């Protein structure tokens with residue numbers, strides 16, 4: 638179980654997150670909110686890459702900072718950035734990541750083949766990642782996130798910049814991961830998570846506005862047209878403001 642206890646993050650005079658308290662059990666969660674809502678900040682705090690200004694993140698009841706490598710071994714994370722590993726082949730990149738995750742040499746090759754097959758990149762495993770399409774790179778990021786069968790998987794905008802076909806492919810891979818683990822997927826593309834997330838967490842200006850199943854959110858917020866309508870009702874004004882500012 639993952640617990641966020643009164644998480645606050647301030648960047649100078651900007652409050653990115655304010656008193657966020659959440660408890661997550663097994664399942665797929667969609668973290669939904671407009672640009673600047675605090676999604677990446679929250680994910681970076683959960684993965685231990687950013688330190689909160691206040692509050693604590695606990696895994697199985699213990700603060701993650703006190704757990705170090707033990708926490709990293711149960712965590713899989715696909716960040717937003719691409720292009721960092723363009724000069725690696727898929728196999729080299731995955732063995733590098735497997736080593737960082739503490740997966741033994743003996744287990745590595747089997748595990749690498751498993752994750753390559755999972756994201757359908759086996760055939761291109763000896764090509765440089767720099768030659769991959771955007772969708773293939775994104776699948777590569779998912780492959781490294783699932784190395785070692787982590788119990789907690791955090792995917793930051795896994796479909797950013799992808800065409801609809803590749804988006805569906807990624808969505809199906811995420812669905813295939815569900816089971817005995819926690820999967821948290823941030824996005825502002827409603828269709829990415831509407832059909833796969835058991836629960837949606839709505840984040841606005843650093844605060845959790847609501848969290849519930851798609852069905853319940855539709856009931857509560859009058860979204861007869863599904864999650865997209867809920868999104869427009871909850872965030873509509875901000876989205877319009879943001880586009881007016883040219884953001």
Ligand SMILES: Nc1ncnc2c1ncn2[C@@H]1O[C@H](COP(=O)(O)OP(=O)(O)OP(=O)(O)O)[C@@H](O)[C@H]1O
Nearest residue numbers: 648651652653670671672673674675676677678679
């Ligand atoms: N390193 C930083 N320094 C200063 N402000 C920051 C920093 N990182 C994030 N912020 C601010 O914190 C707020 C939340 O940003 P964050 O990137 O977490 O939002 P987001 O929901 O992930 O947005 P997007 O959908 O655009 O990725 C924004 O106002 C952002 O400008």
